[in-house]
Amino acid sequence: MASAAAHVNNVIEEREIQKCYWKEHSVDLTLEAMMLDSKASDLDKEERPEVLSLLPPYDGKSVVELGAGIGRFTGELAQKAGQLIALDFIEDVIRKNEKMNGHYKNVKFMCADVMSPDLNISDESVFKECHTKDESGNCYELSLVGCKCIGAYVRNKKNQNQICWTWQKVSSQDDKDFQKFLDNVQYKCSGILRYERVFGPGYVSTGGFETTKEFVKKLELKPGQRVLDVGCGIGGGDFYMAENFDVEVVGIDLSVNMISLALERATGLKCSVEFEVADCTKKFYPDSSFDIIYSRDTILHIQDKPALFKSFFKWLKPGGKVLISDYCKSTRTPSIEFSNYIKQRGYDLHDVEAYGQMLKDAGFEDVIAEDRTDLFIAVLQRELDVVEKEKEEFISDFSKEDYNDIIGGWKSKLIRSTCGEQRWGLFIANKKREDSLTEDLVAFPEVELPLKDLDFIVITCFSFLFLFSIVILCFFNSDSTIMAAVDNAKVLEQEREIQKNYWMEHSADLTVEAMMLDSKASDLDKEERPEVLSLLPPYEGKSVIELGAGIGRFTGELAQKAGHLLAMDFIESAIKKNEEINGHYKNVEFRCADVTSPDLDIPEGSVDLIFSNWLLMYLSDEEVENLAERMVKWLKVGGFIFFRESCFHQSGDSKRKYNPTHYREPRFYTKIFKECQTTDGSGNSFELSLVGCKCIGAYVRNKKNQNQICWTWQKVSSQDDRGFQQFLDTVQYKCTGILRYERVFGSGYVSTGGIETTKEFVAKLDLKPGQRVLDVGCGIGGGDFYMAENFDVEVVGIDLSVNMISLALERAIGLNCSVEFEVADCTTKTYPDNSFDVIYSRDTILHIQDKPSLFKSFFKWLKPGGTVLISDYCKSSGTPTAEFASYIKQRGYDLHDVEEYGQMLSYAGFKEVIAEDRTEQFLQVLQRELDVLEKEKDEFINDFSEEDYNDIVNGWKAKLIRSSSGEQTWGLFIAKKNKE
Structure with missing residues (x-):
C-alpha cells in the first residue's frame, strides 16, 4: 500500500512539475515559446511540412492530436481528417488553438491531461506494452513502418536527435518478412558489432575505411551536394563524406539495428547526416533530389534491380552520379553449394556485365562495370589475417562460436572468389545533364497503408541534452480508443516475472559461468572479484546487506570482515547453493527475497553498507528509483551504497534466447541516486554524496570495454557541503x-x-x-x-x-x-x-x-x-x-x-x-x-x-x-x- 501511495504521489508530482514548466513557457503563446527555440519561425517552415509528409493516409478518418499546443499541426490535420480531437493540458494554449482553428467544424478542442484516468475516448486499451486483444481473442501488435531523423534539424543544427516513428497495428500472426529476418538473423546487434570488428569502426562493408576512401574519391564530391546512401549500415561512410567534403548525406537501411547504432555513433559528431529506417524498393523521393547515390554491398538483397535502378535514375539530378559496389557471380551456372548459399541468404546475384547492363537499361550513361574480385580477395585475406592474429581478443569480446563463424565465413568467401564463382563488382554511372528520360519510367510508388481496422501512430521524440519531451500524434478509426493510465502494478508484476524466468533459466547450472553469463568467467573472476572488493569502503565489524547475492561469489569474502551480513537473492536454488558454500559463516543470514517486494522489511538506519553486483540492470526504471529511496532509508548516516552494473551493452558472451536486461547509460544511475532524499522522524534531511565512480579495470584490460561501471555513495546530511566537485x-x-x-x-x-x-x-x-x-x-x-x-x-x-x-x-x-x-x-x-x-x-x-x-x-x-x-x-x-x-x-x-x-x-x-x-x-x-x-x-x-x-x-x-x-x-x- 505504501509503495502504491508513493507511486501515486510521484506521478502527481511529475504532472505538477510538467504543468508548471509549460505554464511558464506558455506565458507568451508564440511559436518560439512552443518550440523552445529562438529560430523557431525558420525551423517551422522547413520542419512542419516534413513531419506532415511522414504521416500515413488519414483522409476522412478519426484523428486524435495529443499535446496539440497552440495548433502548429491542428489546422493542417483538420483539413484532411474526418473528425479531429485536439488535446492539451494548458488551458490558455488550447484556447489560443481554438481561436486560430475553431473555424474547422470537424475539430473538438479539449483541455485535458493525457495521463488522467478520467480521459475517455472509447473502451478499448491501445497502449499496453504494444499488444492488445479484441473480444474474440485475436492478438494485435505494432509493426514498424518507418523511423527517421527530422531532416530540418540535421540540416540546420547538425543534430540527429529529432526522431520520428510510424507504426501500424497488425495481427500478431502477420509475417514481418525481410526486415525481421535482417534484424533477427543476419544483422542482429551482436552480428553487426562482429562485422564492425572485422571491417573497422563504423563500417560493415568490404574493406571498411580504405575502400570507402578509394571509392568516394571517384565521386568528386563538392560542398553542399546531397548524397543518398542506400544500405548505409552503421554510418561510417556517411560520416566520412559529411565531415570531409561538407556534403549532406541521407542514409537509409532496412535494418532497425543498423540505424539505431548509426544514430548512437552520430552523437557529438555535428555533421549533416540524416538516417532513416526505410525499404529502398518502396521509398519515394521527388525527382532530381540527389547529386549522388551511393551503395556498398547492399543491392545483392534486392530481387527487382531494374525497377530500383529506374528509381535511382529519377531521384538523381541531371549530371548526377551513382556508385555501387556489390556481390556478383560468374557467367557460368553456379554450383549446387553456391546456389544453396545464395538461396539461404536471399541474394539476387548477376554477373558484372549483366549488372552494368541493368544500369544502362535504366537510362544511365558512361557506365563503368569493373570486376574488382582481385581487390576483394586481397581485402578478405587481410581482414582474415587480422582476425586470426587477434583471435584471443576477439573471442574474449565475443565468443569462440562468433570467431569460428566469422573465420568460416571469410574462408568460404575466399574459396568461392578464388575459384571464380563469387565476384565483386564496382559500378559507376552518370545521368545526363539534360534529363531525356521519358515520363513512362515509373519509380516505386509510395506505400498506401490501409486504415481499415488499423491504428497508426507517429511519434516524434524531442531530446535536448537532459530535457526530453514527447509529442504524440495518434490516428484511430471510430472503434479505437486510448487509455493513457496503464495498470502500473500489473506492468511491474510482468517485469518481475520476466526477470525471474530469465534467471531461473540461467540458474539451472549453478556455476560462476552461469552467474556471470560468460564462458571466460573463471579467469575473469580471479581478476575482477578482488578488484571489486578493493573498492569497498571499510566495513570491518559492520552491518552489511548483499542484494542479489546469487551463489555467493562475494558472500564468503564479505562475511570474513562484516559483523553481520544479510545475503539475499530472489532465486531459491541460487541462495540455497550460496548457503551450502558459505553457511559455515555464523554471521551470515541467508534470505530468499525480492528486493522490489513491499513486504521486504529492513529497519531504517540499521545498515552500514549495502552491496550489489549486477542487480539494478534487472529492474525497471521505476523499480530502481523506488529501491534507491528505500536503500537510503535503510542506511545509517555515514553508511555506504556500492553497486556495479553493465551499461550501454552486453559484456558476457553467453548465448541467450532473450535478454530482458536494461543496459542503461551511466548517467541514469548517477541521476537517480544523486536525487535521492529522505527525512527522519525529527525532520532532518539526508541525501547521497558520490564517493567514487569507475570502470572495472579487469573488463577494460581483458575485453577493452568500459561498460562495467561501479558507484560508491555515502549517506550524508543534506546540509553538508559537496565542495569542489x-x-x-x-x-x-x-x-x-x-x-x-x-x-x-x-x-x-x-x-x-x-x-x-x-x-x-x-x-x-x-x-x-x-x-x-x-x-x-x-x-x-x-x-x-x-x-x-x-x-x-x-x-x-x-x-x-x-x-x-x-x-x-x-x-x-x-x-x-x-x-x-x-x-x-x-x-x-x-x-x-x-x-x-x-x-x-x-x-x-x-x-x-x-x-x-x-x-x-x-x-x-x-x-x-x-x-x-x-x-x-x-x-x-x-x-x-x-x-x-x-x-x-x-x-x-x-x-x-x-x-x-x-x-x-x-x-x-x-x-x-x-x-x-x-x-x-x-x-x-x-x-x-x-x-x-x-x-x-x-x-x-x-x-x-x-x-x-x-x-x-x-x-x-x-x-x-x-x-x-x-x-x-x-x-x-x-x-x-x-x-x-
Whole structure:
C-alpha cells in the first residue's frame, strides 16, 4: 500500500512539475515559446511540412492530436481528417488553438491531461506494452513502418536527435518478412558489432575505411551536394563524406539495428547526416533530389534491380552520379553449394556485365562495370589475417562460436572468389545533364497503408541534452480508443516475472559461468572479484546487506570482515547453493527475497553498507528509483551504497534466447541516486554524496570495454557541503559548458590545442606497448583514446567531474581500446607505489591548492625510470593585478610562475626537470581557436546560444589580453624518476 501511495504521489508530482514548466513557457503563446527555440519561425517552415509528409493516409478518418499546443499541426490535420480531437493540458494554449482553428467544424478542442484516468475516448486499451486483444481473442501488435531523423534539424543544427516513428497495428500472426529476418538473423546487434570488428569502426562493408576512401574519391564530391546512401549500415561512410567534403548525406537501411547504432555513433559528431529506417524498393523521393547515390554491398538483397535502378535514375539530378559496389557471380551456372548459399541468404546475384547492363537499361550513361574480385580477395585475406592474429581478443569480446563463424565465413568467401564463382563488382554511372528520360519510367510508388481496422501512430521524440519531451500524434478509426493510465502494478508484476524466468533459466547450472553469463568467467573472476572488493569502503565489524547475492561469489569474502551480513537473492536454488558454500559463516543470514517486494522489511538506519553486483540492470526504471529511496532509508548516516552494473551493452558472451536486461547509460544511475532524499522522524534531511565512480579495470584490460561501471555513495546530511566537485559539475564543467569547450578544442578534447598539442606532447613520452599511463584530469578522454589506440598502452583516466567522466564513457563506446575511467579526487586517491610508467596531466593541476603533496604522490606512483608530463596555467613572478587576482579567486585556481612550478617537482624528488614557458605557443593556439570560432559564429550560436558564444569569445579574448601582457603564462613540465 505504501509503495502504491508513493507511486501515486510521484506521478502527481511529475504532472505538477510538467504543468508548471509549460505554464511558464506558455506565458507568451508564440511559436518560439512552443518550440523552445529562438529560430523557431525558420525551423517551422522547413520542419512542419516534413513531419506532415511522414504521416500515413488519414483522409476522412478519426484523428486524435495529443499535446496539440497552440495548433502548429491542428489546422493542417483538420483539413484532411474526418473528425479531429485536439488535446492539451494548458488551458490558455488550447484556447489560443481554438481561436486560430475553431473555424474547422470537424475539430473538438479539449483541455485535458493525457495521463488522467478520467480521459475517455472509447473502451478499448491501445497502449499496453504494444499488444492488445479484441473480444474474440485475436492478438494485435505494432509493426514498424518507418523511423527517421527530422531532416530540418540535421540540416540546420547538425543534430540527429529529432526522431520520428510510424507504426501500424497488425495481427500478431502477420509475417514481418525481410526486415525481421535482417534484424533477427543476419544483422542482429551482436552480428553487426562482429562485422564492425572485422571491417573497422563504423563500417560493415568490404574493406571498411580504405575502400570507402578509394571509392568516394571517384565521386568528386563538392560542398553542399546531397548524397543518398542506400544500405548505409552503421554510418561510417556517411560520416566520412559529411565531415570531409561538407556534403549532406541521407542514409537509409532496412535494418532497425543498423540505424539505431548509426544514430548512437552520430552523437557529438555535428555533421549533416540524416538516417532513416526505410525499404529502398518502396521509398519515394521527388525527382532530381540527389547529386549522388551511393551503395556498398547492399543491392545483392534486392530481387527487382531494374525497377530500383529506374528509381535511382529519377531521384538523381541531371549530371548526377551513382556508385555501387556489390556481390556478383560468374557467367557460368553456379554450383549446387553456391546456389544453396545464395538461396539461404536471399541474394539476387548477376554477373558484372549483366549488372552494368541493368544500369544502362535504366537510362544511365558512361557506365563503368569493373570486376574488382582481385581487390576483394586481397581485402578478405587481410581482414582474415587480422582476425586470426587477434583471435584471443576477439573471442574474449565475443565468443569462440562468433570467431569460428566469422573465420568460416571469410574462408568460404575466399574459396568461392578464388575459384571464380563469387565476384565483386564496382559500378559507376552518370545521368545526363539534360534529363531525356521519358515520363513512362515509373519509380516505386509510395506505400498506401490501409486504415481499415488499423491504428497508426507517429511519434516524434524531442531530446535536448537532459530535457526530453514527447509529442504524440495518434490516428484511430471510430472503434479505437486510448487509455493513457496503464495498470502500473500489473506492468511491474510482468517485469518481475520476466526477470525471474530469465534467471531461473540461467540458474539451472549453478556455476560462476552461469552467474556471470560468460564462458571466460573463471579467469575473469580471479581478476575482477578482488578488484571489486578493493573498492569497498571499510566495513570491518559492520552491518552489511548483499542484494542479489546469487551463489555467493562475494558472500564468503564479505562475511570474513562484516559483523553481520544479510545475503539475499530472489532465486531459491541460487541462495540455497550460496548457503551450502558459505553457511559455515555464523554471521551470515541467508534470505530468499525480492528486493522490489513491499513486504521486504529492513529497519531504517540499521545498515552500514549495502552491496550489489549486477542487480539494478534487472529492474525497471521505476523499480530502481523506488529501491534507491528505500536503500537510503535503510542506511545509517555515514553508511555506504556500492553497486556495479553493465551499461550501454552486453559484456558476457553467453548465448541467450532473450535478454530482458536494461543496459542503461551511466548517467541514469548517477541521476537517480544523486536525487535521492529522505527525512527522519525529527525532520532532518539526508541525501547521497558520490564517493567514487569507475570502470572495472579487469573488463577494460581483458575485453577493452568500459561498460562495467561501479558507484560508491555515502549517506550524508543534506546540509553538508559537496565542495569542489559540486562546483565543477554545476558551474565550470556543466555538460553544456563541456560541449562548448569541446567545440573549441576539437572532438574529444577540453584542453589547450586539442589533438595538435596532444600529439606534440605525447611524442615526448616515448611510449612503449604495454606501458601504464595515469591521466590526471582526463576530461572527456580524447588524449587517452589517442595514446591507447596509437601506442598500445593502458591508460587510467581520472577526473573529479562526474560530467566529464560520463561523457568520456559515452565516447568510449565502440572504440575497443584499453582506457579505464574513474571519478576521483587526485588529492585523496591512492595507488600502490610503482604503478605507472607515465603520469600525464593537461591544464588541470591549476585547481590543486597543495601541489607539493600531489607531486610527492606522483613520485611514489611512478615506476623507477618513469616520466611525468604536465601542461598548466601559470602566472608571472610578482604580485598579480587586482583584476587577475579576482579571476584566480573566482576560478579557485592556485597559480605559480614557471620556474617555481618546476622547483616543486624537483623538491618532490624528480630529476631532469624541464620547465618551459610555452606562453607564445599558448597565444598562437588561443588566436587560432578564436579565429575559427568567430568564423563559425552562426553555426556555434545555432548549436548553443548567443550567450554561450559571447561567453566563450570573451573568455578567449580575456586570456589573450592576460597572456599578451605577461600576467598569465602557460608552462610545460617534464621530469623523470631515477631508475635506481
